[in-house]
Amino acid sequence: MSKHTPAANSDHQGALAEDSRTFFGHPRGLSTLFFTEMWERFSYYGMRALLILFMTAPLTDGGLEFDIVTAGAVYGLYTSMVYMFTLPGGWIADRLIGQQRAVLYGGILIACGHFSMAVPSLATFYLGLFLIVVGTGLLKGNISVLVGQLYMPGDKRRDAGFSIYYMGINLGAFFSPLVCGFLGQRVDWHLGFAAAGVGMVLGLVQYTFGTKYLGTAGLYPTIKTSPETTAQLKFKTLLVSGIAIVCLTILSIGIYTGAVPITATQVANWAGYALLIICVGFFGWLFLGKDWTPKERKQLYAIGVLFLAAALFWSMFDQAGSTMNLFADRNTRTSILGFEFPSSWFQSINPLIVFMFAPVFAWLWLKLGRYEPSTPVKFACGQILAGAGFAVLVVAAVLSGAGNQVSPTWLIVTYLLHTFGELCLSPVGLSAMTKLAPARIAGLMMGVWFLAASVGSFIAGRLAGFYEAMPLPTLFAAVSIFGIISGLLLLPFVKPIKKLMGEVS
Secondary structure, X not given: OOOOOHHHHHHHHHHOOOOOOOEOOEOOHHHHHHHHHHHHHHHXXXXXXXXXXXXXXXXXXXXXXXXXXXXXXXXXXXXXXXXXXXXXXHHHHHHHHHHHHHHHHHXXXXXXXXXXXXXXXXXXXXXXXXXXXXXXXXXXHHHHHHHHHOOOXXXXXXXXXXXXXXXXXXXXXXXXXXXXXHHHHHHOHHHHHHHHHHHXXXXXXXXXXXXXXXXXXXXXXXXXXXXXXXXXXHHHHHXXXXXXXXXXXXXXXXXXXXXXXXXXXXXXXXXXXXXXXXXXHHHHHHHHOOOOOHHHHHHHHHHHHHHHHHHHHHHHHHHHHOHHHHHHHHOXXXXXXXXXXXXXXXXXXXXXXXXXXXXXXXXXXXXXXXXXXXXXXXXXXXXXXXXXXXXXXXXXXXXXXXXXXXXXXXXXXXXXXXXXXXXXXXXXXXXXXXXXXXXXXXXXXXXXXXXXXXXXXXXXXXXXXXXXXXXXHHHHHHHHHHHHHHHHHHHHHXXXXXXXXXXXX
8 A cells, every 4th residue: 555655645635825814714725626516416415405306207297107115225326325425436536636627527427428318208307317326436435535634633723624624515515405496396396407507617617716726635636656657547447437437337238138037126225235245345345454653543543433323324315315314305385475385395494404503503512611522422423313303203194194294394303403414423423534544545445434424324325215104203204213312322332432542632
């Protein structure tokens, strides 16, 4: 395994020579990344707000008329692959093209994917999902790495910078269901998907003009190899990618024409096994590697524990787009004070609460000073709060059992608790990952953080398959108990985890 070279360090420092106080007291490059991520999240959450509703809508309404099990399987497969592909995306950036180019190429693929879904056919629907998966794999993890590279090691502005960046994520997530959701549910599904593509194009335009403020951060691969080795790696990557695309195309045509009798649910099942094998294999390689220093090895163990806790959290939180989206559409009254709104608008509640309470949480952590909870404690709180949110839905599900539509207040309270859990876990985990990960594999290790989201999203999608097969109060109660107990079980291990993390707080 290659070491992090002095040349890479000098490149990093070159990026920091830019004017460092032009965007809320942070490097100006943060504004470029802020708005790029804002538009990328606009496209992602705009499409996600419509996805399972579109798949389960009748053909007469322009939908695909999938049953709940199939729609849940496709949703879980898509959302999990979006995050799992951050692993090869990080590898490609670290070794071949650097984070800056990875973000650009990823954004182009994402835009193409949304526009593909704007074409009304099953083939273009699946093609669009595939392009978005690959594009997000290149963009999502690497843009977070770029945020971290804007700051020197030990810069106290880093966590605040990630908080500002996180606001960009939620700004896009707030507006996207309002725009894409309205167009998709009230005008035409495919117009909603097209609007998501337009958002990504706007993000690409401002990123192209703003890369000059990033300096050399992420401009070159962090792992230095000879030109010959780099050329060989690029050739092998293109060869493997080409073979994979050809095989996938043949398989897709076979499934589409009926020549290959495989269902979407079966594909999702295989993907679940593959996801499990990837997780076990990757962490096996990580923990058994011989090139780590003792300090790095301990921190990698800490990453493993945080990975598991994060995956459990996302399995609950990411049901916002699956079971909770279905509950909003089928069991919740979509009107307030006589104003009717699309059910997809519930997806904007989470980012709205983030805007309202993220500054409160930031103030609280500073106010607590040396009494501020450690990262593992915050992770445990996040899991418990997510479980508590589903406890609220248990009551709502009971009230809706006779075919009634419950008040929107139930979902609002659930989103409130889930968002508090998110604010305890997500920005903290994102920042901790950039500090715990060895610098020479920063992009790859950021992919590990999103791999946790991949596992959680896959589980969230599969749980949607039980929406009709299991009584809703039972389903929500099982999720609630699971979340609360998993959070409580993490608390006794806080001190050992902190020792593994070392000076990273």
